[in-house]
Amino acid sequence: MTAETEQETPVLLDFVLRVIGLGLFVYMAYATLFGPYKTTVVHLAIFAAATLFIAFLARQRSQKPLLRKGQWGLDILAAAIAVISMVYLVIEYERLLNLWGANYLTSLDVWMGLAMVAVALEAARRQSVVLALLGLASVAYMLWGNHLPGVFSHAGMDIQRFTYLVSYTSEGLFGTGLQVAATYLFMFMLFGATLQATKTGDFIINLANAALGRQTGGAAKGAMAASAGLGTMVGSSVGNVVATGTFTIPLMIKTGFRRHVAAAIETNTSEGAQLVPPIMGAAAFIMAQITGISYATIAMAAILPAILYYLSLYWVIHIEALKEGLHGMPESEIPSARQAMRDGWHLLIAPALLFWLLIVESFTPAYASLISLAVALVAGMARASTRISLAELLYQFDIGIRQAAGITALIVSIGILQAGIVSTGLGPRLTEIILAVSDGSLLVTAFLAVIAATLLGMGMPTPIAYLLLAMFAAPALITAGAPKLGTHLFLFYFAIKSGSTPPVALVAVVAAGIAKANWWKTAVTAFVHSLPGFIVAFMFLYSDALLLQGNAIQIAMAAVTAGVGVFAMAAGIQGWCGDWIGWPERAVLVVAAIALIDSGSITDLAGLAVVGAILALRLARRTPRKHA
Structure with a gap:
């Protein structure tokens, strides 16, 4: 929350939102330790009521008085409808959950269910017009697909069946999306907030620069390592x-990188952090929920792809620095690795414990993150250098x-799409x-999936973009011959990269704002720098070994x-x-890189031979000129 937002939110409402937020945390901690209140749907309704109330009333508002008044009215109305409709479900849950079908809904049931749908669409509209549409x-x-x-035609449905499916079953609003938000995202975001409060981010940055x-x-390589270390726990590229x-x-920028290049590097390193186990921006848990593959298998499978992604960025940064004749950071600004470890080693206890609880002990993600959150607080408070006040923690x-x-x-509205796909047989x-369209070709299907990822992911958080792709694109890729795990990691990769792909490129816009650079140049540079990593993503579809x-x-x-x-x-x-090489050799290297996608084939030998020959020839004829 920014200072600007605090100024625009009345003090009393700000206090109320904080109290409700902390109350929600206490309830979610209780549900994690002792189980949800009554049934899963009731638990999700309580969670949705609190989060939607906070989301509607905590947003930043216009500085113009007339617009501000209008926004307040709409926000209060939306928050009230969200709470009333969800509380109605909680009160009536026994009757609603035991109905024999849509024909047994009362008129009030229908109106309350439609109110839930309207609230979900309004919540989506405020953050993503694409998702709302x-x-x-x-x-x-x-409602009208039968025409x-x-x-694309289906049998059709009346308003009662529509309401029943979307608002009162696990195939609609209370389906995969909301389950993921309540089961995984909420507690992990609180864990990330705890790490921020205990200055774990400062420690990781110092260690990376050292x-x-x-x-x-x-400076750029240090930024890469810092973002990889911290970003897996933050859970958001932005x-x-x-x-x-x-x-x-x-x-x-201070060490010589151009502004838009510095912003592009930070964009890519921040996005890539969501590939890094154990947390992977919560995507590993979402993937486990959707695919039925164990979390441990997914986290282990992501290790090599994450290493290769950052290896690709390492080479891009290294060559970029060579082009500009840049060196390392000034010696006076490089922290001591020994001192950094001495000051902050205790901050690694909580992330290490989280990994242990998830991988070795196979605890549920919510339980593991809650325990690790408590340990992070204790570890941070144990030493004066990382101790924080209660006010800062809150x-x-x-x-x-x-x-x-x-x-x-945002994620609540995913349930409407899920209901549309499942109930009509559209999937x-x-x-x-x-x-x-692809004629069954895996490569063409994959390119169509990349286009879908770019379009569906515009302006959306990665988990939501991935959820959409898992519904729309995953079945086609798997049918075309791609392995299930490789398919979902492939889609997750491009859901991540949609954050920096023009024309929206939200992650690049934020980075450009910090760098005071042109956001379009930043987004294009980030895209070009990402191309080596694309090779890795396509390998997911062809090589289980990776x-x-x-x-x-x-x-x-x-x-x-x-x-x-990647190289x-x-x-x-x-x-x-x-x-430094000319365009003919550059083109040959790009073709060789593409040839290496299908691991274990004859194209591997050709690709390796070409790269080895060009590298050997250039090293033998190395010239002192700066660049081509």
Whole structure:
């Protein structure tokens, strides 16, 4: 929450929102330890009522008096409807959950159910017009899709059946999206807020700069490591940019990086953090919920892809620094690794415990994050250098709760789309349509999925973009021959990258704002710098070994070919391969990188041979000129 927002929110309402937020945290902690109140749907209704109330009333408002009054009226109305409709469900839950079908709904049941739908759409509209329009289209399709021709036609449904499916079953508003928000996202965002409060971010930044600050382009490489370390716990690309970019972007600019380049580097490093286990921006838990694959399998499978993603950024940063003749950070500004560890080693206890509880002990994500949150507080309070006041802790908690409420307000509307896909049988027909367009080709299907990721992910948080892609694109990819785990990691990767892809590019806009750079140049540069990582993402579809599925030799070969492919693409787009190279060699390297996508095939040998030959030739004929 910004100071500007605090000024615009009345003091009494601000106090009420904080009290409700803390009350929600206490309830969610209780539910985590002792189980939800009554049934799962009732538990989700309580959670939705509180988060929607906070989301509607905590938003930033216009400075113009007339607009401000209008906004207040709409916000209060929306918050009231959200609470009343959810409380109605809580009170009437026994009768509603035991109905034999939609025909047994009363008129009041229908009106309250429609009120829930209207609130969900309004909550989505405030943050993502795209998602709101998709929700409206889903409503229209369920009610009047029987009038459409061909494969899109379905049997149709009346208003009672629509209300019953969307508002009172686990296939609608209380489906996968809201379950994910309540079960995973909320507690992990509070865990991230606790780490922020205990200055874990400062510790990670100091440690990263101590390790990499002396290298060529050291400020950017330090930013890369810091974002990777902190971002997996923050759970938001934008949040990671704000948390680390405030420190790293000015430092990169100070050491010689152009403003838009510094912003692009921070954009990519902050986005990539969501690939880093154990938390992966909560995506691992969402993926486990959707696919039925265990969390431990998903987290382990993400290790090599995360390493390769940051290896690709490392090469891009290194070559960018060589182009500009940049060196490392000034010695006076490089922290001592020994001192950093001495001051902050205790801050690693909570993240390490979280990993242990999730991977080794197989605790539920909510329980593991709650225990780790408590340990993070104890560890932070144990030493004077990281001790914080109760007021600061409550402030950070308030930020985390409001961020969680904002994401939940978006994610509730996912249930409308889920109902539209399931109840009308649209899912299988979409798969058939996509496969008909791609003629069953896995590569073409994958490119169609990338286009969908870019369009569906515009301006949306990564978890929501991934959820949409899992519903719309995953079945087609799997039917085209891609492995289930590889498919979902592929879609998750491009859901992440949608945050920096023009024309919306929200993550790049935030980074550009910190750097005082042109956001369009930042977004385009971030996209170009991401191209080596795209090689890794497409490998998910062709190589189970890259996801640690297979024997040691297969995994090692996949890792080597992927590493070479990443280097080849970085070298091709940046124009450096042991020495500065011209356009013909750059084009050949890009083609070689693409050839290395299908691991274990004859194209691997060709790709490796080409990259090795160009690198050897350039090293042998190395010239002292700055760049081509």
